[in-house]
Amino acid sequence: MSKKSSKADAQKARRRCNGTIVVIVTVLVALISYVLYNVLIGAHPAEILSLPTPQKVGRYKMNISTSYREIADQRRPCVLTGTIVDRWRARTEWSTEFLKKRIPHVMAYRQESQRIFTTFHDGKPLEPLVNEKWEDYNIKVNTTLEIVLGKPGLDAVEQGPYLYYSEKVADLKRSVFQNILDYIQPIKDLILSEESVQVNLWVGRKGIVTNTHYDMTYNFFVQLQGKKHFTLFPPNAQLYLYPCLHPHYGHSQVDILSPDLTKYPLYSNASVYTAVLGPGDMLTVPPFWLHHVETLEESVSVNVWSDSPEYATINDIYSKPIPFEEEWGLHDRVFALRIYLGILLTSLTNDDPEIFLLQLTKQRYEWLVLSGNIHVNRIVLSQLRMLCNSEDTDSYKHEDRDKLVKKFKENVARIAPLFNELSKHGTCELLIGNYIEHLVHTVLGIDYVFAYLSNCYSTL
Template structure:
């Protein structure tokens, strides 16, 4: 659950991972790192059970998720005492409920509100709201934070004595909801020994990990979001319902842009019919659901969306560990962008070269990954842009989905700009100067110039991207495309750029004098 940025913790509970110093020129690279970094024996005996028992059901009663969203059961893995499971489970790349795990041996099983009220002297940073919905969180330090005066609608700075906090958990006040999340040491140094042994949960990346505690009232909801790392979630007291969606379901969830203060969180509120009416693609969502009982351990792979609701007074502990996917993306983000290696006389040249770069990168990735087309996209129905689909190839369709799924609503409601006064980012205006585009195309084909930089760069990205799982590569690459555009035109106009991505290529197609050597780029929008 991503509610706030966390300090990473290594296996040694007293050592902290140092934060990376950032030079101003690498600002967007820093944004990437801060977003994705808070970051047995001879026989493995287990059984998967798709059973509707008390710990794994899709009971529609008291469910904040509407009935029209199709939900399946989460798989259950039963392990033997002291059996290793972390690597095996993570390789499945799907959520799994693990029973009879090491958490059953923790003394933390005694963490009832009555017990904790005597152990915890004071809590700082408690979350408080007038309703049960906490999220989406809003971090104004993100690149697009300055475009809105919006603040978090709930408080995040409440302090209470432990006795008062746990009393309010069991006896809530009217129209007042609270919960606490923090590093496990925030409740007291004694807590560390109560969650031992824990090495198996840290096994996937012990040097890049974080151990956290979650405590809240009944019916409190954590807004749908994804995390960039492995998540082992141990339910200690009370029940908690998780609704999970594959990363490929992102168009129905409409996550906020990568550069937005609510990055990785859903724009649509899945508990609110009015919100779903604004984001109708949510009606095509398919997910999984499970209610965790005390003693259950849930594994969630990186980038799986999850909407979480406490069914009772709830106490949980989770472990985040860094993923291979995050490491791959850090390497990709570290590459120097092609258009940064050329001096530009005009912004239009830089913008069009950015479109060339994106096209080349997505094309390269589509050679090794299965890029979705309009005929395969269950979220494409009923869109106002549907008439454009049949003339698009995979690259243009990728960018169109990115625009629709992340930016379109924010531009429509005026949060983000839909034009640039007196100028053009690409060729979206009627008076676009095609001669400037020809100048750029000539530059592109000069020996050892932009063409070389783009091709070499795309090949490097492709070699790294091949390591990304089939379910997550599109979500990661969408973040990266935003990053590329932001480095060219600035974060404010990323949405506007994506909206007009293929405008220059359309303009070239319409020019009867266009040299045939430039037709290489034209499948981006339509055939000759």
């Protein structure tokens, strides 16, 4: 081999080697950037996100040394067997045939177009701004239990609109079923609040879904006939709740049967628990735990809701005066609110107030606004865009800013211990979010809530 050709070969080998190094370095840089991006920013392209892996809710056989209160106070969902329900007459006698005879005519919820039932709370402040057809929500129709349960042998489409019968047992006792309480005795041990208790009967056909939502109550949920599939999430799961000012307050925007991770990426981080309840099973659903319920077979259930202690604490917080003066104009209210929320959030959370508010706005409002569900007043939006983006805090009219800050701090000091009580069960973030929406609504008015949150804290 000549000296010239061996030099050329060496050059070629060096070039090839350089090429390989470039490829390796590029791959490494891409890999490191990707890891850093995900770790630091916490963002994931939706296509690589996966659905959360559910864990099964534990089953526990009751014994005489354990009380229902003790179990409820653990604030974990649990399927109980061997309970007082085994002594209920309803456990063996409440077949759907029996109930059709005892409660022939009922008022049932009807869904025109889908099987997912989502509660509509009348009179919520955002109701006038919500662009949604309400025919599917909270429509109660006069019907019979026979029709609610459908005809055997027909498929879902042939059955027509979904009907779901849910009634307070106290109301049934007053009207058609006077001795109804005799069938669900003993029940005293399931009643955990002196002030407010509600016992409900639920009857529905296969396929009905109650959308993911939370209640502020303890809940002992008893399956008497048929099967139900529960999916549960702890209160701090990021499930893109509807704003608390929205008629679907307390519900999640995520359809967990077919979740859209592009819109709701944080859903993939959620802790999920599932349980299938059969006849005689009792599930404890802790207060503020989100739950989604699918009826797997024609079903009869009874549940007992008792107010949680959080109720009183929340009422206490909301009854405290908000330290804003009536005569302040919009400009002053906007800037004072910024200061107040900053003080409040610094005291209540470890998060940066801006990030907390940005997350709140993104999770609760972003898709509702982008999908046109909430009407946004463009004039108010640009008014607040200008106000929030101006550096104009000096023209802030209050004679004494320090005095204002002092007053705000005193106010927050009165509220903070109450929120600390709530933080015990992972509900703090959710309840602070609700309280902030309440504050912005009270101080600025409903037309300004989204405009304020989206301009003053987020990049929506």
